[in-house]
Amino acid sequence: MxxxxxxxxxxxxxxxxxxxxxxxxxxxxxxxxxxxxxxxxxxxxxxxxxxxxxxxxxxxxxxxxxxxxxxxxxxxxxxxxxxxxxxxxxxxxxxxxxxxxxxxxxxxxxxxxxxxxxxxxxxxxxxxxxxxxxxxxxxxxxxxxxxxxxxxxxxxxxxxxxxxxxxxxxxxxxxxxxxxxxxxxxxxxxxxxxxxxxxxxxxxxxxxxxxxxxxxxxxxxxxxxxxxxxxxxxxxxxxxxxxxxxxxxxxxxxxxxxxxxxxxxxxxxxxxxxxxxAGKAPEDLEKALGDFGLGGAGQNGPEVVGEGWTAIATFDTGEAAPKTEDAPKEARGFLDALGDEVSGKFGSGTVFKTKIVNALMTDDGKVYVGAVTPQALVDAANAAQ
The missing domain is CATH 2.50.20.10 (Lipoprotein localisation LolA/LolB/LppX)
Incomplete structure (x- = not known):
């Protein structure tokens, strides 16, 4: 295997x-x-x-x-x-x-x-x-x-x-x-x-x-x-x-x-x-992502909200999301260039943007990801309250 x-x-x-x-x-x-x-x-x-x-x-x-x-x-x-x-x-x-x-x-x-x-x-x-x-x-x-x-x-x-x-x-x-x-x-x-x-x-x-x-x-x-x-x-x-x-x-x-x-x-x-x-790259990458609150879906697997092209995967990391400045140095500039601060009923968080896939990480550690607009992510986070 x-x-x-x-x-x-x-x-x-x-x-x-x-x-x-x-x-x-x-x-x-x-x-x-x-x-x-x-x-x-x-x-x-x-x-x-x-x-x-x-x-x-x-x-x-x-x-x-x-x-x-x-x-x-x-x-x-x-x-x-x-x-x-x-x-x-x-x-x-x-x-x-x-x-x-x-x-x-x-x-x-x-x-x-x-x-x-x-x-x-x-x-x-x-x-x-x-x-x-x-x-x-x-x-x-x-x-x-x-x-x-x-x-x-x-x-x-x-x-x-x-x-x-x-x-x-x-x-x-x-x-x-x-x-x-x-x-x-x-x-x-x-x-x-x-x-x-x-x-x-x-x-x-x-x-x-x-x-x-x-x-x-x-x-x-x-x-x-x-x-x-x-x-x-x-x-x-x-x-x-x-x-x-x-x-x-x-x-x-x-x-x-x-x-x-x-x-x-x-x-x-x-x-x-x-x-x-062996024992290096995957573990080191997992640790780096984990340190920034991106290492996994916490205790529960991701759930899917919506359907078709507007489906959004959501999960809870189980802990408060750290700020960009807490990210590994080699990733900090990259994350800064991607992220926009947003707020709503859910509180506040950061939307990381590309032209296709966007992700919202709230300050309390919840994550919403999909090939949808940032506003759709914010709406999903608000609706979950």
Whole structure:
């Protein structure tokens, strides 16, 4: 079980990256001639097309741009995720945190569930992550560091789920689940990476959500999602804007997934990395968060208030929330940039804001979190009195 947890830390990002390459990317390559003229299609038919898609092989280039409305925190997240490995490490859990902010160009190749490769291109630097059978390799050109993990194939295998028997049944389930809280429509067409696509638009019907809409560009020929955009009600740049600039559905050459350790590179085995970090990063992070009243849900688990897009998770930490100045030094400026003081029937507290997820921590230790506006959090806190 421990081995499964260990290896899945590195396989899951590769699997996610592989899926992301088939579902998101950024900055669409729009045709100069405008949106393509495609046969009309309903939302249900488009969902069925996605469900029927069986894309197993692809290669391409995509860009991903993320704007959560947060201050710069690459170093902070890298340190937390990598247990202090941070820069100069080939550890995927440290390197892939770069994707949560800024704009990045990536190259991707996939040959079924057993072989994927992702290369992050930042200037002259390259970071490559390769899953080939039961092995994972990662290489950071800036530091000439290599990460290697064996036994990854079984650990990365997701548990089986019982799915609807047909694309139509799956589409029916999706539309049924959307219910009264979600609008699912076809919002015209687009040209992404030189391919004709339909735009599936998913939007909340409820007031108070921070999500304006999620738009997925779906390849008209294969049903493969090519582009993903998440827009916030706050306007401005999308929170996530990702889409292929080039894509090819042919099977990549087998040599694409080969890896040879570069001359002079230092190799870190996954087992050794696990030993180095054992008892450090998670405990240290938990202590830091706990010192600031963010370590858990106290004696009771979180409860959910509301439904759909405006659902709010709430829990009681069981103790008074400390002030920002009591936070660990490395997090203090970050929290200051996020927090706004608020008050109401519940008393007073601080709302920590992003463009999508907001959290209210009251001074008496209660926490309200959701993809909702700060006012919705305040209303929920007031209603709990």
């Amino acid at each position: 421990a081995a499964q947890r260990k290896t899945s830390r590195y396989v899951v990002p590769i699997a996610v990256a592989g899926i992301a390459a088939a579902t998101i990317g950024l900055v669409p390559a729009l045709a100069a001639s405008g949106d393509p003229d495609l046969p009309e299609i309903t939302a249900q038919q488009l969902i069925e097309k996605i469900a029927a898609s069986d894309t197993q092989t692809l290669s391409g280039t995509f860009k991903i741009s993320t704007d959560l409305g947060l201050p710069a925190f690459d170093g902070l997240l890298g340190g937390l995720a990598g247990g202090g490995s941070g820069e100069g490490s080939a550890d995927p859990s440290a390197q892939l945190t770069k994707l949560v902010s800024g704009t990045h160009t990536l190259k991707i190749a996939a040959d079924g569930p057993e072989r994927q490769k992702l290369t992050l291109l930042d200037g002259d630097e390259r970071y490559s992550l390769i899953h080939n059978g039961d092995e994972v390799w990662a290489y950071d050109s800036a530091s000439n560091q290599v990460f290697h993990e064996k036994g990854a194939e079984e650990a990365g295998r997701a548990p089986e789920k019982e799915l609807p028997a047909s694309p139509k049944a799956l589409a029916d389930e999706v539309l049924k689940a959307a219910g009264d809280t979600t609008s699912i429509t076809v919002g015209g067409t687009a040209n992404v990476a030189g391919r004709d696509a339909y735009r599936l638009v998913i939007a909340p019907k409820q007031q108070g959500s921070t999500v304006e809409a999620v738009t997925i560009a779906v390849d008209a020929a294969t049903g493969t999602p090519l582009k993903f955009t998440l827009d916030s009600t706050s306007g401005g740049k999308p929170v996530v804007d990702a889409g292929f600039t080039k894509v090819d559905f042919a099977r990549p050459a087998a040599s694409e997934f080969d890896f040879a350790v570069p001359k002079g590179a230092e190799v870190t085995e996954g087992d050794q990395l696990e030993k180095d970090h």
